[in-house]
Amino acid sequence: MEDQRTPLPDVADEPRVGVYICHCGGNISDHVDVEALCEKAEKIPGVAVARRNVFMCSDPGQELIMEDIRSGKVNRVVVASCSPSLHESTFRNALERAGANPYVYEHANIREQVSWVHHGDPATEKALKLISAAAAKARLLTPLEPLRVDARRRATVIGAGIAGLRAAVDLARRGLEVVLLEKTPFAGGRVASLDRLAPTGEAASEAILSLARQVMEHPGISFHSCARVVGFDGYVGNFSLEVEVEPPAPEDAAVLSALKSEGEGGPRFVPSRGAVLGDPPAAQKRFRVDTGVVVLATGFQPYEPRKGEYGYGEMPEVVTLPQFIEALRDADADGSFLTLGGRPIRSVAMIHCVGSRQIPGVHEEDASGHLNEYCSRTCCSATLFAANQVRTRYPGTRVFEFYRDIRAYGRGQEELYQEAAHNRVLFFRFEPEDPPRVERADGPTGTPLVVRVKDTLTFGEEVQVPADLVVLAVGMEPAGIQDLVKMMKLPVGADRFLLEVHPKLRPVELATTGMLLAGTCQAPMDVTEACNAASAAASKASALLAKGCVQLDPFVAEVDWDKCRGTGACVEACLGDGAIERVDVVVDGETVRRAQVVSALCLGCGACVAVCPTGAIQVKGSTLAQFEAMVDAIASDPAA
Known part of the structure; x- marks a missing residue:
């Protein structure tokens, strides 16, 4: 049977460059004369076709490119649109679907570099210069082949919190061998300190134990407690980690010994510590793990208020929200009043945004000169959930919340706010420049503390609220993994959390291919989000290793x-x-x-x-000759 397929374009022929200009829905065309730009682009040496579309990244836009390639009109492509970090891969894939080599492609950024910073004729002129330079480079492009690297079908997960457990289980289900490393003798991370998960009310211990059982029962997962990474080298598909394990600290060893004497099988849960998945190491030793990908699930640490911040560290009645949640979990049975340490708590004041959304000039920097200017996202819902627990279990205890903004953003979390209002939790709103003041009571309040605040809900009226207990809703900070950051050369954002490649297009990938993120090492998240991120990382890892080799761009x-x-x-x-x-x-x-x-x-x-x-x-793909051609094009008159 005769082959009816369209012959593939031959890049060895005279270069025929196609230029495709995007309106970006007005982002570009509102400031750049795209029609005039298209007419001038056709006159650039080597350009065979110049076209425009409202959205070049759309299916119709890509079809324009693919049809010109299939018909033989063009054998090299330039797209002038938004940043290449957003859609370069989109257009390379379009070339490949059309039968062309995906690397005979060049991208001109005329949105971020032109229309967002220039207007009118200067914008159009600069866009033409950038397109001319891209076309000059495109004429010299040659087909390249992607690199193919043999890869081990093994994944290593660092951290056995809720995200690490989720990632390990999902990776194993996809047929990968999994090594799970945890620095403590317990799995579950910070979630182990919780009683119930907001907003569902699910027991935190059950969420951990459910995943812990799956880890223990899966033959493809090996778990190492009391482990830390002390050496790292390699590349995607062929990473190598040196791991050191050592016996647990004496206080942890005592807890583990008591559990062992009980003789229970399966994972066992220790409140505030986590699940025990097996015996800890009996002696210090080192071993090497060769792995295809590394998933970082190193978690977070709660913000530690400085001494004197809202009275913390100076007044024993001031505690953090994590401390309060643990105390509430261990409190006496339900009654009229909450009782802690034998002391009845008739009123609780809860202050939001402690250690989050900090403002230069208003809040004090930490010892290293940092401020946490980000929102920790989960604190509002966690505080509302705790307030509702108090009001439901101890109806005689009053709860007051002092907030800047209530950010109950997730599914079921707005209902927590409505429930708090129904439970008669009282809310006071303050300006960030004028936060509440916690002071010792000096009058007949009947409580050890008072909280003073200018309430913006009552037009700045100063309110004095008596309190037996003040709870600080502290935010999330990155865990102390400076050694790993330095050893693995991990990118860190301005907020000091690990930084993904792109928040939308590559949300769980690090710049180093094969290094992935799971959970709160990346940003503040609740348990649901952390588990979703872990599953996404597992999916990405399994896709990378599915064929036993990894394909990389050839730009080396x-x-x-x-x-x-x-x-x-x-x-x-x-x-x-x-x-x-x-x-x-x-x-x-x-x-x-x-x-x-x-x-x-x-x-x-x-x-x-x-x-x-x-x-x-x-x-490859950026030779000196290509750069010189781009410079010459910019220096010359592209329309001449």
């Missing part, structure tokens, strides 16, 4: 050994930690030193290109 350095003189300047300049090495090779019967690229570790940054004295190194 390559060395021309005929030009290389083995000076080592590139090795010193390399930002990829081992991506370039010097090796001994035999040339004309003589052993000489030459630079060699470890492609899977290469970042494609070009630092080596800049320092090579002989010009022996180029980055």
Whole structure:
């Protein structure tokens, strides 16, 4: 039977560049004359076709590109649109579906770099310059093949909190061997300190035990407690971790010994500590774990108020919300009043946003000069949930909440606010520049403390509220994983949480391929969100390792050994930690030193290109000749 398929475009022919300009729904076309730009783009040397569309990333927009490729009108593509971080992969995939090599493509950013910062004729002129430069580079593009790296079908999860447990179970279900590492003798993380989960009321212990049982019962998961990572190297598909385990601390060993004497089978739960999944290590030792991907589930730590902040550390009646939740869990049976430590609590004052949404000049920086300017998201709902528990179990105890804004954002959380109002919890709203003041009572209030606040709900009237107990709704901070950050070269955001590649398009991936995020090591989350993120990380990991090899973009350095003189300047300049090495090779019967690229570790940054004295190194897809062509195009008149 005769083959009726359309012949694939031959990039060895004379370059025929297609330029495709996006209106971006007005984001670009409101400030750039797209019609005039399209007409001028057709006159750029090497451009065969210039087209425009309201949304080039849409299916009709991509079809324009694919049809021109299939018909043979173009054999290289330039798209002028938004940032390449958003849709470069979208258009490369379109080229591949049309039968073209996905790497004969260049992207011109005329939204962030043009229409969002310029207006009118200057914007149109700059857009034309960028398109001209992209077309000049596109004329010199050659087909590239993706790198294929053999990969171990094993995943290592660091941290056995609720997110780490969820990730381990999901990875194992997808057929991967899983190594789960936890620095303590217990699994469950911070969730183990909770009684009930907001807003559902599910017992925290049951949520942990359910996952812990699945971990223990799955033959593909190996769990190591009291473990920490002390060494790390490698690349996606071939990471290697050195792990050290040691016996538990004496206080933990005593708890574990008592549990062992009870002789119960299966995972056992210890309040405020977590689930026990097996015997802890009896002696200190080190071992190596070779793995295909690494999932970081290192969790968070609650904000620790500084001494004197709302009286914390100076007045024993001032506690944090996590401390209060534990005390409430262990409190006496339901009655008229909440009783803690033998003392009846007739009124509880709960102050929101302690250690979150901090403002420069208003709040005091920590010892390292940081402020937590972000919202911790979960505190409002957790505080409302605790307030409702108090009012339901101890109707004689009054609850007062002092807040800046109530952010009950998730499913079922607005109902917590409505329930609190129904339970007659009283709310006072304050301005961030004028927070509540906690003071010792000096009058006949009958309580040890008073909280003074200017209530914006009553037009700034100063209110004095008596309190037997003040609860500070503290926010989330990143866990202390500075050693891991340094060892693994993990990217950290301004908020000091681990930073994903893109919050929407690659929300659980780190910049290093094969390194993934699960849970609150990335940002404040509730339990549902943390588990969802863990499942997303597991899905991404299994997709990476499914074929036993990993496919990577080919934009890496390559060395021309005929030009290389083995000076080592590139090795010193390399930002990829081992991506370039010097090796001994035999040339004309003589052993000489030459630079060699470890492609899977290469970042494609070009630092080596800049320092090579002989010009022996180029980055595929971004050669010096291509850059020179772009500069020449910008310096010339593109419409001439």
